[in-house]
Amino acid sequence: MENNRTAALRDSQGRTPISVVESGRRSEVFGRHVFNDRMMLQYLTADALKSVRAAIDANKKIDRKMADQVAEAMKAWAISMGATHYTHWFQPLTGATAEKHDAFFDLLPDGTALEKFGGGQLVQQEPDASSFPSGGLRNTFEARGYTAWDPTSPAFVYGTTLCIPTVFVSYTGEALDNKAPLLRALHAVDRAATEVARYFDKNVNKVQATLGWEQEYFLVDKALLNSRPDLLLTGRTLVGRTAAKGQQLGDHYFGVIPERALAFMGDLEKECTQLGIPVKTRHNEVAPNQFELAPVFEEANLAVDHNLLLMDIMHKIANKHHLKVLFHEKPFAGINGSGKHNNWSLCTDGGVNLLSPGSTPMKNLQFLTFFINTIKAVNTYEALLNSVSASASNEHRIGANEAPPAIFSVFVGAQLNQVLDELEGVSKGKLSPQEKTQLKLNVVGKIPEILLDNTDRNRTSPFAFTGNKFEMRGIGSKANCAKPMTVLNTMVAKQLKEFKKEVDVLINKKNLKKDEAIFNVLREYIKDSKRIRFDGDGYSAEWKNEAKKRKLSHPTSTPEALRNMVSKEALSLFAEMDVMSETEVMARYKVELDDYTMRLQIEGRVYSELVYAHIIPAAIAYQNRLLENVGGLKEVYGAAHKSFSEGQLTMIEDIAGHITELKKNVDAMNDARKKCNGIADSKKKAVAYGEDVKPYFEVIRLHADKLEKLVDDRLWPLAKYRELLLLK
Ligand code: ADP
Ligand code: MG
Secondary structure (H helix, E strand, O other), X not given: OOOHHHHHHHHHOOOOOOOOOOOOOHHHHOOOOEOOHHHHHHHOOHHHHHHXXXXXXXXXOOOHHHHHHHHHHHHHHHHHOOOOEEEEEEOEOOOXXXXXXXXXXXXOOOOOEEEOOOHHHHHEEOOOOOOOOOOOHHHHOOOOEEEEEOOOOOOEEEOXXXXXXXXXXXXXXXXXXXXXXXXXXXXXXXXXXXXXXXXXXXXXXXXXXXXXXXXXXXXXXXXXXXOOHHHHHHOOOOOOOOOOOOOOOOOOOOOOOOHHHHHHHHHHHHHHHHOOOOEEEEEEOOOOOEEEEEEXXXXXXXXXXXXXXHHHHHHHHHHHOOEEEEOOOOOOOOOOOOEEEEEEEEEEOOOOEOOOOOOOHHHHHHHHHHHHHHHXXXXXXXXXXXXXXXXXXXXXXXXXXXXXXOOOOEEOOHHHHHHHHHHHOOOOOOOOHHHHHHHHHHHHOOHHHHHHOOOOOOOOOOEEEOOOOEEEOOOEOOOOOHHHHHHHHHHHHHHHHHHHHHHHHHHHHOOOOHHHHHHHHHHHHHHHOHHHEOOOOOOOHHHHHHHHHOOOOOOOOHHHHHHHHXXXXXXXXXXXXXXXXXXXXXXXXXXXXXXHHHHHHHHHHHHHHHHHHHHHHHHHHHHHHHHHHHHHHHHHHOOOXXXXXXXXXXXXXXXXXXXXXXXXXXXXXXXXXXHHHOOOOHHHHHHHHHHHHHHHHHHHHHHHHHHHHHOOHHHOOOOOHXXXXXXX
């Protein structure tokens, strides 16, 4: 009888790939489905446009009359684009996006039908929020939550729905989503960075954080995937032997993109382009079937929305190509997992990248200011920043010698290290004229040349300076970038605020010149944050010891890392910068812990199902065949005869041994799970799951994989690695 796997294998062959989309100029269709500046100019009155612009540029509130006008215009545009419905598009704490569609269609009391959409519907909605995780936020006060329009991220038409990006907050004003804290953090960094940027250019009125993410993912044939309950339900393979050939030859990275993947990418890019997502780069990644997609960087809030939208589009387009996208950080054991590097910088309203050196010493002092303040911020809040990449799925990747280690550090490269060392030697207080010239010409002045040559790349660093931006590398491929962006920008905002204070004191009270004051403060920062700078091999054992000496945090489990979200320093940072109240942070902590527990709980259940319903039955079927064979041989030749093979007997016993171990460990794991389920406290439960349940997974996997090797290929019900990872 044919099993799911053999049927899927038959199905996955012989399919002709869908042809690559027609070529054409993408710039012509870019943003066609977005209610962007060009469309607003066309559809809005001058007054309405002005008020939307003021909301975007200066956080000004849009009054109800204007909102009505904007809604009317948005509706007219959306209907012209074929939209029949609208939705507030938001980011609950599940990490994904949520939407609830309403038709424009409405009835008047006299029964006349019309298309209706007013300012009220645009600005605020009240979705039934009771089923989203809130970490207890809603239970404490009011069960209701509402979504509110975020005019800084433009509305777009996706399919036949007008999507309006929104924040999601409770009636008492607490953020129930990932976007609201992000917007607050971006506001905080804008304020603090603008003040500091004005030391160098009085015309700066706004500073935006920029984000360029790099999305890694796997593509797997859908029919084959359907034979794997583990991939379907947990996003990763819980069992499975690594293929004889994986990534060891290094022949996939930057190799020719498989035809089916290319067809998928072509369709995907077309859709992204229309939706205004500036996708640019695509290539094969290290592991077979693994790819990366990167856009041109954008303002951070928009970039976060675009990444979430992209992940959604990827699932839809993949489906059309009979493929499945895996965003899990470690879908396959033995080959690389996936991450999502977050490239980050700060940019003024004049278009100046504050982490990019310029042509004058002053511009370079500006660069050094933002560069060193960022390093200082990371030094102060390394444990908090480290906690943002912790999750049940990313736990398989972080610290596993393919992704950043679990210890946080900053890589700046040999040349910039030298610059920092020289600056550290600057004398205190007033600088002599010679010292000033030396500094400006020889240290600060030479930075652009230095950076042109900044080619050394340390892939083991979790936070690397790469020429004109910092790159955060620990973020999981599945993650919502809102979280790392919220934390990083809040930290940097706080640091810049402190910096401004210190420099002003030196200028006003100690009579130092502005540049002298800046040099003085930076010199102290360089001294203070030395321990976070590390350019060596982050995977080495020496680094672990060294990091311990430097008192850097080194969480060894997700619950332990998550604790750093709610340290005293973290709570007061978020509160001081008006990003999250203690209640809001504690709620997120609880959501993350519960998520960790539930993921392990689901994996435990799937292990049970795999072992009892798939693996043991296949092993027994094959064992029976061997027994039949042995019985036959014995009958024909007699038990004493040479041809009565010992080979079969050992195999029968080996299979029996693995079956016994599987059953024993699955039963023990289930008992441990039941015990853990009785724990009420979120933190204790997560720790218990990690310590008492998770260790069984590896043991179960070991015996299951041994059986995969022993059992007849035709009887094995689960698609194997070599089949799953052979996309043509
Ligand atoms: P890689 O790191 O793969 O070698 P690049 O250094 O060219 O590639 O850029 C990686 C990502 O960095 C891209 O997604 C790009 O958009 C982003 N990036 C470049 N400059 C900035 C910036 N100033 N701010 C944020 N992201 C940026
Ligand atoms: Mg990169």
